Amino acid sequence: MGTVLSGVFSLMATHMHLIFERKHLGNGNCTENFQTPGINVLGYFFICWSFRIVLFMSIITMVASCFLLYSVYAQIYEGLLSYTIWIITYEATNLAVQTLTDEFSVALVRAMRWFGWVARASLHCFWLYFVITQAQIIYQSKKQGNILTYHRRISLGSGDHPRRKSKIINFVQHYSE
Template identity: 25%
Template sequence: MLNIRNVFSRLKKLFSGDVCGLNAKEGTIVAGLFMLMVSIMQLIFEAGHFRYLTPLDTFGSGDNEDSNLYAFCIGSIIFTCLTIIAVILLFLFIWKEIFWGVAGYITWIFLYEISKICFLSVLMPVNSGLPSSVQALEWFGLTMRLLAHIFWMVFVTAYAIELYKISRNTDDSSKTKRKTPPKLKFAKVKEMGV
């Protein structure tokens, strides 16, 4: 039987970033490692598309399919290299605990996935030089990466919220100034008569 309190407690735990034994910071690190691994695999996969292009001497003959495939490969490789740089910067921002860097990574992931959808739907037509199995593999990889990003963005967003709360508290001088207890005066040994 479905218990509503149990569901709400699990959702609260999910949105707090404490899932699978990982807190928000650890989950963000693993999310960065995941994206680094996926980006390297994507580079290898996209570089393999060049074997389907016709030789360079016939490339200027106005073959639209080859030019679309060439633009797809080059654009995808450029965005994947930028994503590797973004992941390396994410690790730096996690180490330095910079809110805007982690929030910028979230923005970059959304832009990256939107660009990959546009590349797949516009620049890689069905009748391109790629076999249909490679095209299906491209779409399958995009779908699986999007589903994985939904899971990992829970951690990254929770960590960005934590960093935002910390940075907001340190920016406000009235909150950072702690009240110290009064200093206690201790008598010297001579004054105590010992």
């Protein structure tokens, strides 16, 4: 259940993040930003292409979230592990974009963007626990050949006790004589 909620949360949070960032990263005026001293080529790339990077990463995250939901349904542990790796990459990239474009935001917008990133990353970390646990369960069941394990109770008493016959068997034998 937690794994399914992880996929649904990821879809919702990514969509909300995309809506918020569209308004604040969509200006794309790179000529002014490059004139700022201390920006290297990588920083310039992230600043100029920030919304396109966020859009591309968000679309892939939405596809990965749908694949997560399918992987839970189809019991594919590789899908759950690839989702885990993707979410870590997604949040790291968003952190880089956030850090590099931070100085070009108004203080209130900057605070809201940081709050949004911290909340989303924290919840992704929380839900990843369930995804990884589900992946382990699926992996263990595939390793055992999809046979459910049966744990017999071991009696604490000493000695072997003969098995009792079922009352139904006794009842059928009684009337068949």
